[in-house]
Amino acid sequence: KQEVTQIPAALSVPEGENLVLNCSFTDSAIYNLQWFRQDPGKGLTSLLLIQSSQREQTSGRLNASLDKSSGRSTLYIAASQPGDSATYLCALSYNTDKLIFGTGTRLQVFP
Amino acid sequence: ETGVTQTPRHLVMGMTNKKSLKCEQHLGHNAMYWYKQSAKKPLELMFVYSLEERVENNSVPSRFSPECPNSSHLFLHLHTLQPEDSALYLCASTWGRGRPYNEQFFGPGTRLTVL
Numbered sequence: 083k084q085e086v087t088q089i090p091a092a093l094s095v096p097e098g099e100n101l102v103l104n105c106s107f108t109d110s111a112i113y114n115l116q117w118f119r120q121d122p123g124k125g126l127t128s129l130l131l132i133q134s135s136q137r138e139q140t141s142g143r144l145n146a147s148l149d150k151s152s153g154r155s156t157l158y159i160a161a162s163q164p165g166d167s168a169t170y171l172c173a174l175s176y177n178t179d180k181l182i183f184g185t186g187t188r189l190q191v192f193p
Numbered sequence: 194e195t196g197v198t199q200t201p202r203h204l205v206m207g208m209t210n211k212k213s214l215k216c217e218q219h220l221g222h223n224a225m226y227w228y229k230q231s232a233k234k235p236l237e238l239m240f241v242y243s244l245e246e247r248v249e250n251n252s253v254p255s256r257f258s259p260e261c262p263n264s265s266h267l268f269l270h271l272h273t274l275q276p277e278d279s280a281l282y283l284c285a286s287t288w289g290r291g292r293p294y295n296e297q298f299f300g301p302g303t304r305l306t307v308l
Binding site: 171175184186 | 197236238281283285296297299301302
């Protein structure tokens with residue numbers, strides 16, 4: 083059974099800090115990995131998708147990396163802002179369209 | 194309307210009621226999904242439809258009954274639910290199986306409360 087763990091579970095930081103969110107998985111034979119953002123009580127917004135042949139993806143202040151051999155992905159958020167406050171989820175697929183979600187990191191960025 | 198929409202956004206029902214959740218995608222996708230998000234638990238896949246055919250049922254109780262009349266619409270029919278079924282129900286869509294890039298796009302969810 084694939085397990086996806088996200089550390090830390092919660093994070094509270096002042097704005098301006100650079101952040102690293104971690105996602106670990108037990109089965110490295112992934113097809114792709116996706117990072118999502120979820121605001122309280124809302125749906126998911128896709129942030130970045132990394133295919134298994136890629137090492138990283140970047141979008142604005144966000145950078146996601148993938149190291150399949152070590153079973154890890156990191157989401158780097160540069161110069162954090164209060165608007166970044168949300169729960170961040172990683173999700174993996176294993177050559178199907180079935181996503182296995184992580185436990186999430188709840189981020190709060192205060193002014 | 195763009196993206197993936199879900200109605201209603203909030204629903205309160207008794208255990209003896211029958212209700213339906215609706216999902217519509219405006220992205221030209223051909224695969225659609227229902228997920229359940231309970232408090233403090235990871236998102237769980239419930240059903241997958243590809244080309245209007247159910248291709249996966251993730252051991253979901255029969256009190257949840259999905260329906261996919263066409264590739265743009267997905268329903269989740271609910272009957273005789275239990276309080277533990279209270280959760281956020283999310284719909285998603287994608288280009289479907291066989292494609293190398295299968296990013297899933299999610300709707301805003303329906304917050305369901307069962308009394």
